[in-house]
Amino acid sequence: MARARAGGRRAVTLLKTVKLRKYFGDTRAVDDVDFVVTKGEFLSLVGSNGAGKTTLVNLISAFMRPDSGQILLDDKDITYASVDERLRAGIARSFQLVNLFDDLTTFDNVALSVFSREGKTLNLMRLADHDQDVRREAEDVLAQFGLAAKRNVPAKGLAQGERKLLDVAVAYALKPRLLFLDEPTSGVSTRDKGQIMDRISAVVRAGNVTAVVIEHDMDVVFKYSDRIVAMHQGAILADGPPDEIRRNPAVAANVLGLPAAG
Numbered sequence: 001m002a003r004a005r006a007g008g009r010r011a012v013t014l015l016k017t018v019k020l021r022k023y024f025g026d027t028r029a030v031d032d033v034d035f036v037v038t039k040g041e042f043l044s045l046v047g048s049n050g051a052g053k054t055t056l057v058n059l060i061s062a063f064m065r066p067d068s069g070q071i072l073l074d075d076k077d078i079t080y081a082s083v084d085e086r087l088r089a090g091i092a093r094s095f096q097l098v099n100l101f102d103d104l105t106t107f108d109n110v111a112l113s114v115f116s117r118e119g120k121t122l123n124l125m126r127l128a129d130h131d132q133d134v135r136r137e138a139e140d141v142l143a144q145f146g147l148a149a150k151r152n153v154p155a156k157g158l159a160q161g162e163r164k165l166l167d168v169a170v171a172y173a174l175k176p177r178l179l180f181l182d183e184p185t186s187g188v189s190t191r192d193k194g195q196i197m198d199r200i201s202a203v204v205r206a207g208n209v210t211a212v213v214i215e216h217d218m219d220v221v222f223k224y225s226d227r228i229v230a231m232h233q234g235a236i237l238a239d240g241p242p243d244e245i246r247r248n249p250a251v252a253a254n255v256l257g258l259p260a261a262g
Ligand SMILES: Nc1ncnc2c1ncn2[C@@H]1O[C@H](COP(=O)(O)OP(=O)(O)OP(=O)(O)O)[C@@H](O)[C@H]1O
Pocket: 024, 027, 028, 029, 047, 048, 049, 050, 051, 052, 053, 054, 055, 056, 096
């Protein structure tokens, strides 16, 4: 699929879903969705509460099985691959509600993630401090996310914005090619949102990681995205660059909650 992107580089499809479906009783959470992620882009997935964003990410990251349809990564069918297989293939995600080990330090949360990527077990975690490579890598990830000064603080002792960043850092430490972030700025002040997104976008762009971010704050979305996909009632309502999405009347009515024009 050839789609022009900012900077004029040729667009290469990294992931796509084909008629992906997940219903919960009468609720069509994801309704035959064809969703495309292009290599290297920073993509935002938007939509009002209940639009189906988290369900779509749950299906792609194997936390839920679809009723029907396909998920292709590099044209390979991963529809029924396990979470571990998808991780090895390069897909990682963070959660809408943070998913940290509260009693472990900031450093240990990241080191554990590096360890788990290497296929090592939880029992080996206390060796993290002795494993120079893991330590160096964890320190590097903490520094990239601006959390180095908090390395010895238990996750439960961090401020909300720092917890959200740590959650992203833990997913990033899995070294994904494709990183899904489910509301990385939820529950933090508007000022903190900007700082968190500055940090996340700088890290993923520097690391050449393709990112799909679910976000409600449209100021954030318009500022950071290469492309925006808007969902409504389980279907894709609009898909395009920020300028186009900003002018889209269906998005204004169904996502931004503005009255329909004229
Ligand atoms: N495990 C589940 N069981 C039953 N219904 C579910 C389940 N998960 C999601 N749903 C329903 O599916 C629809 C889509 O939910 P989803 O969580 O994907 O929306 P969302 O776009 O992430 O919303 P939000 O912005 O509020 O996080 C909603 O109607 C929701 O109530």
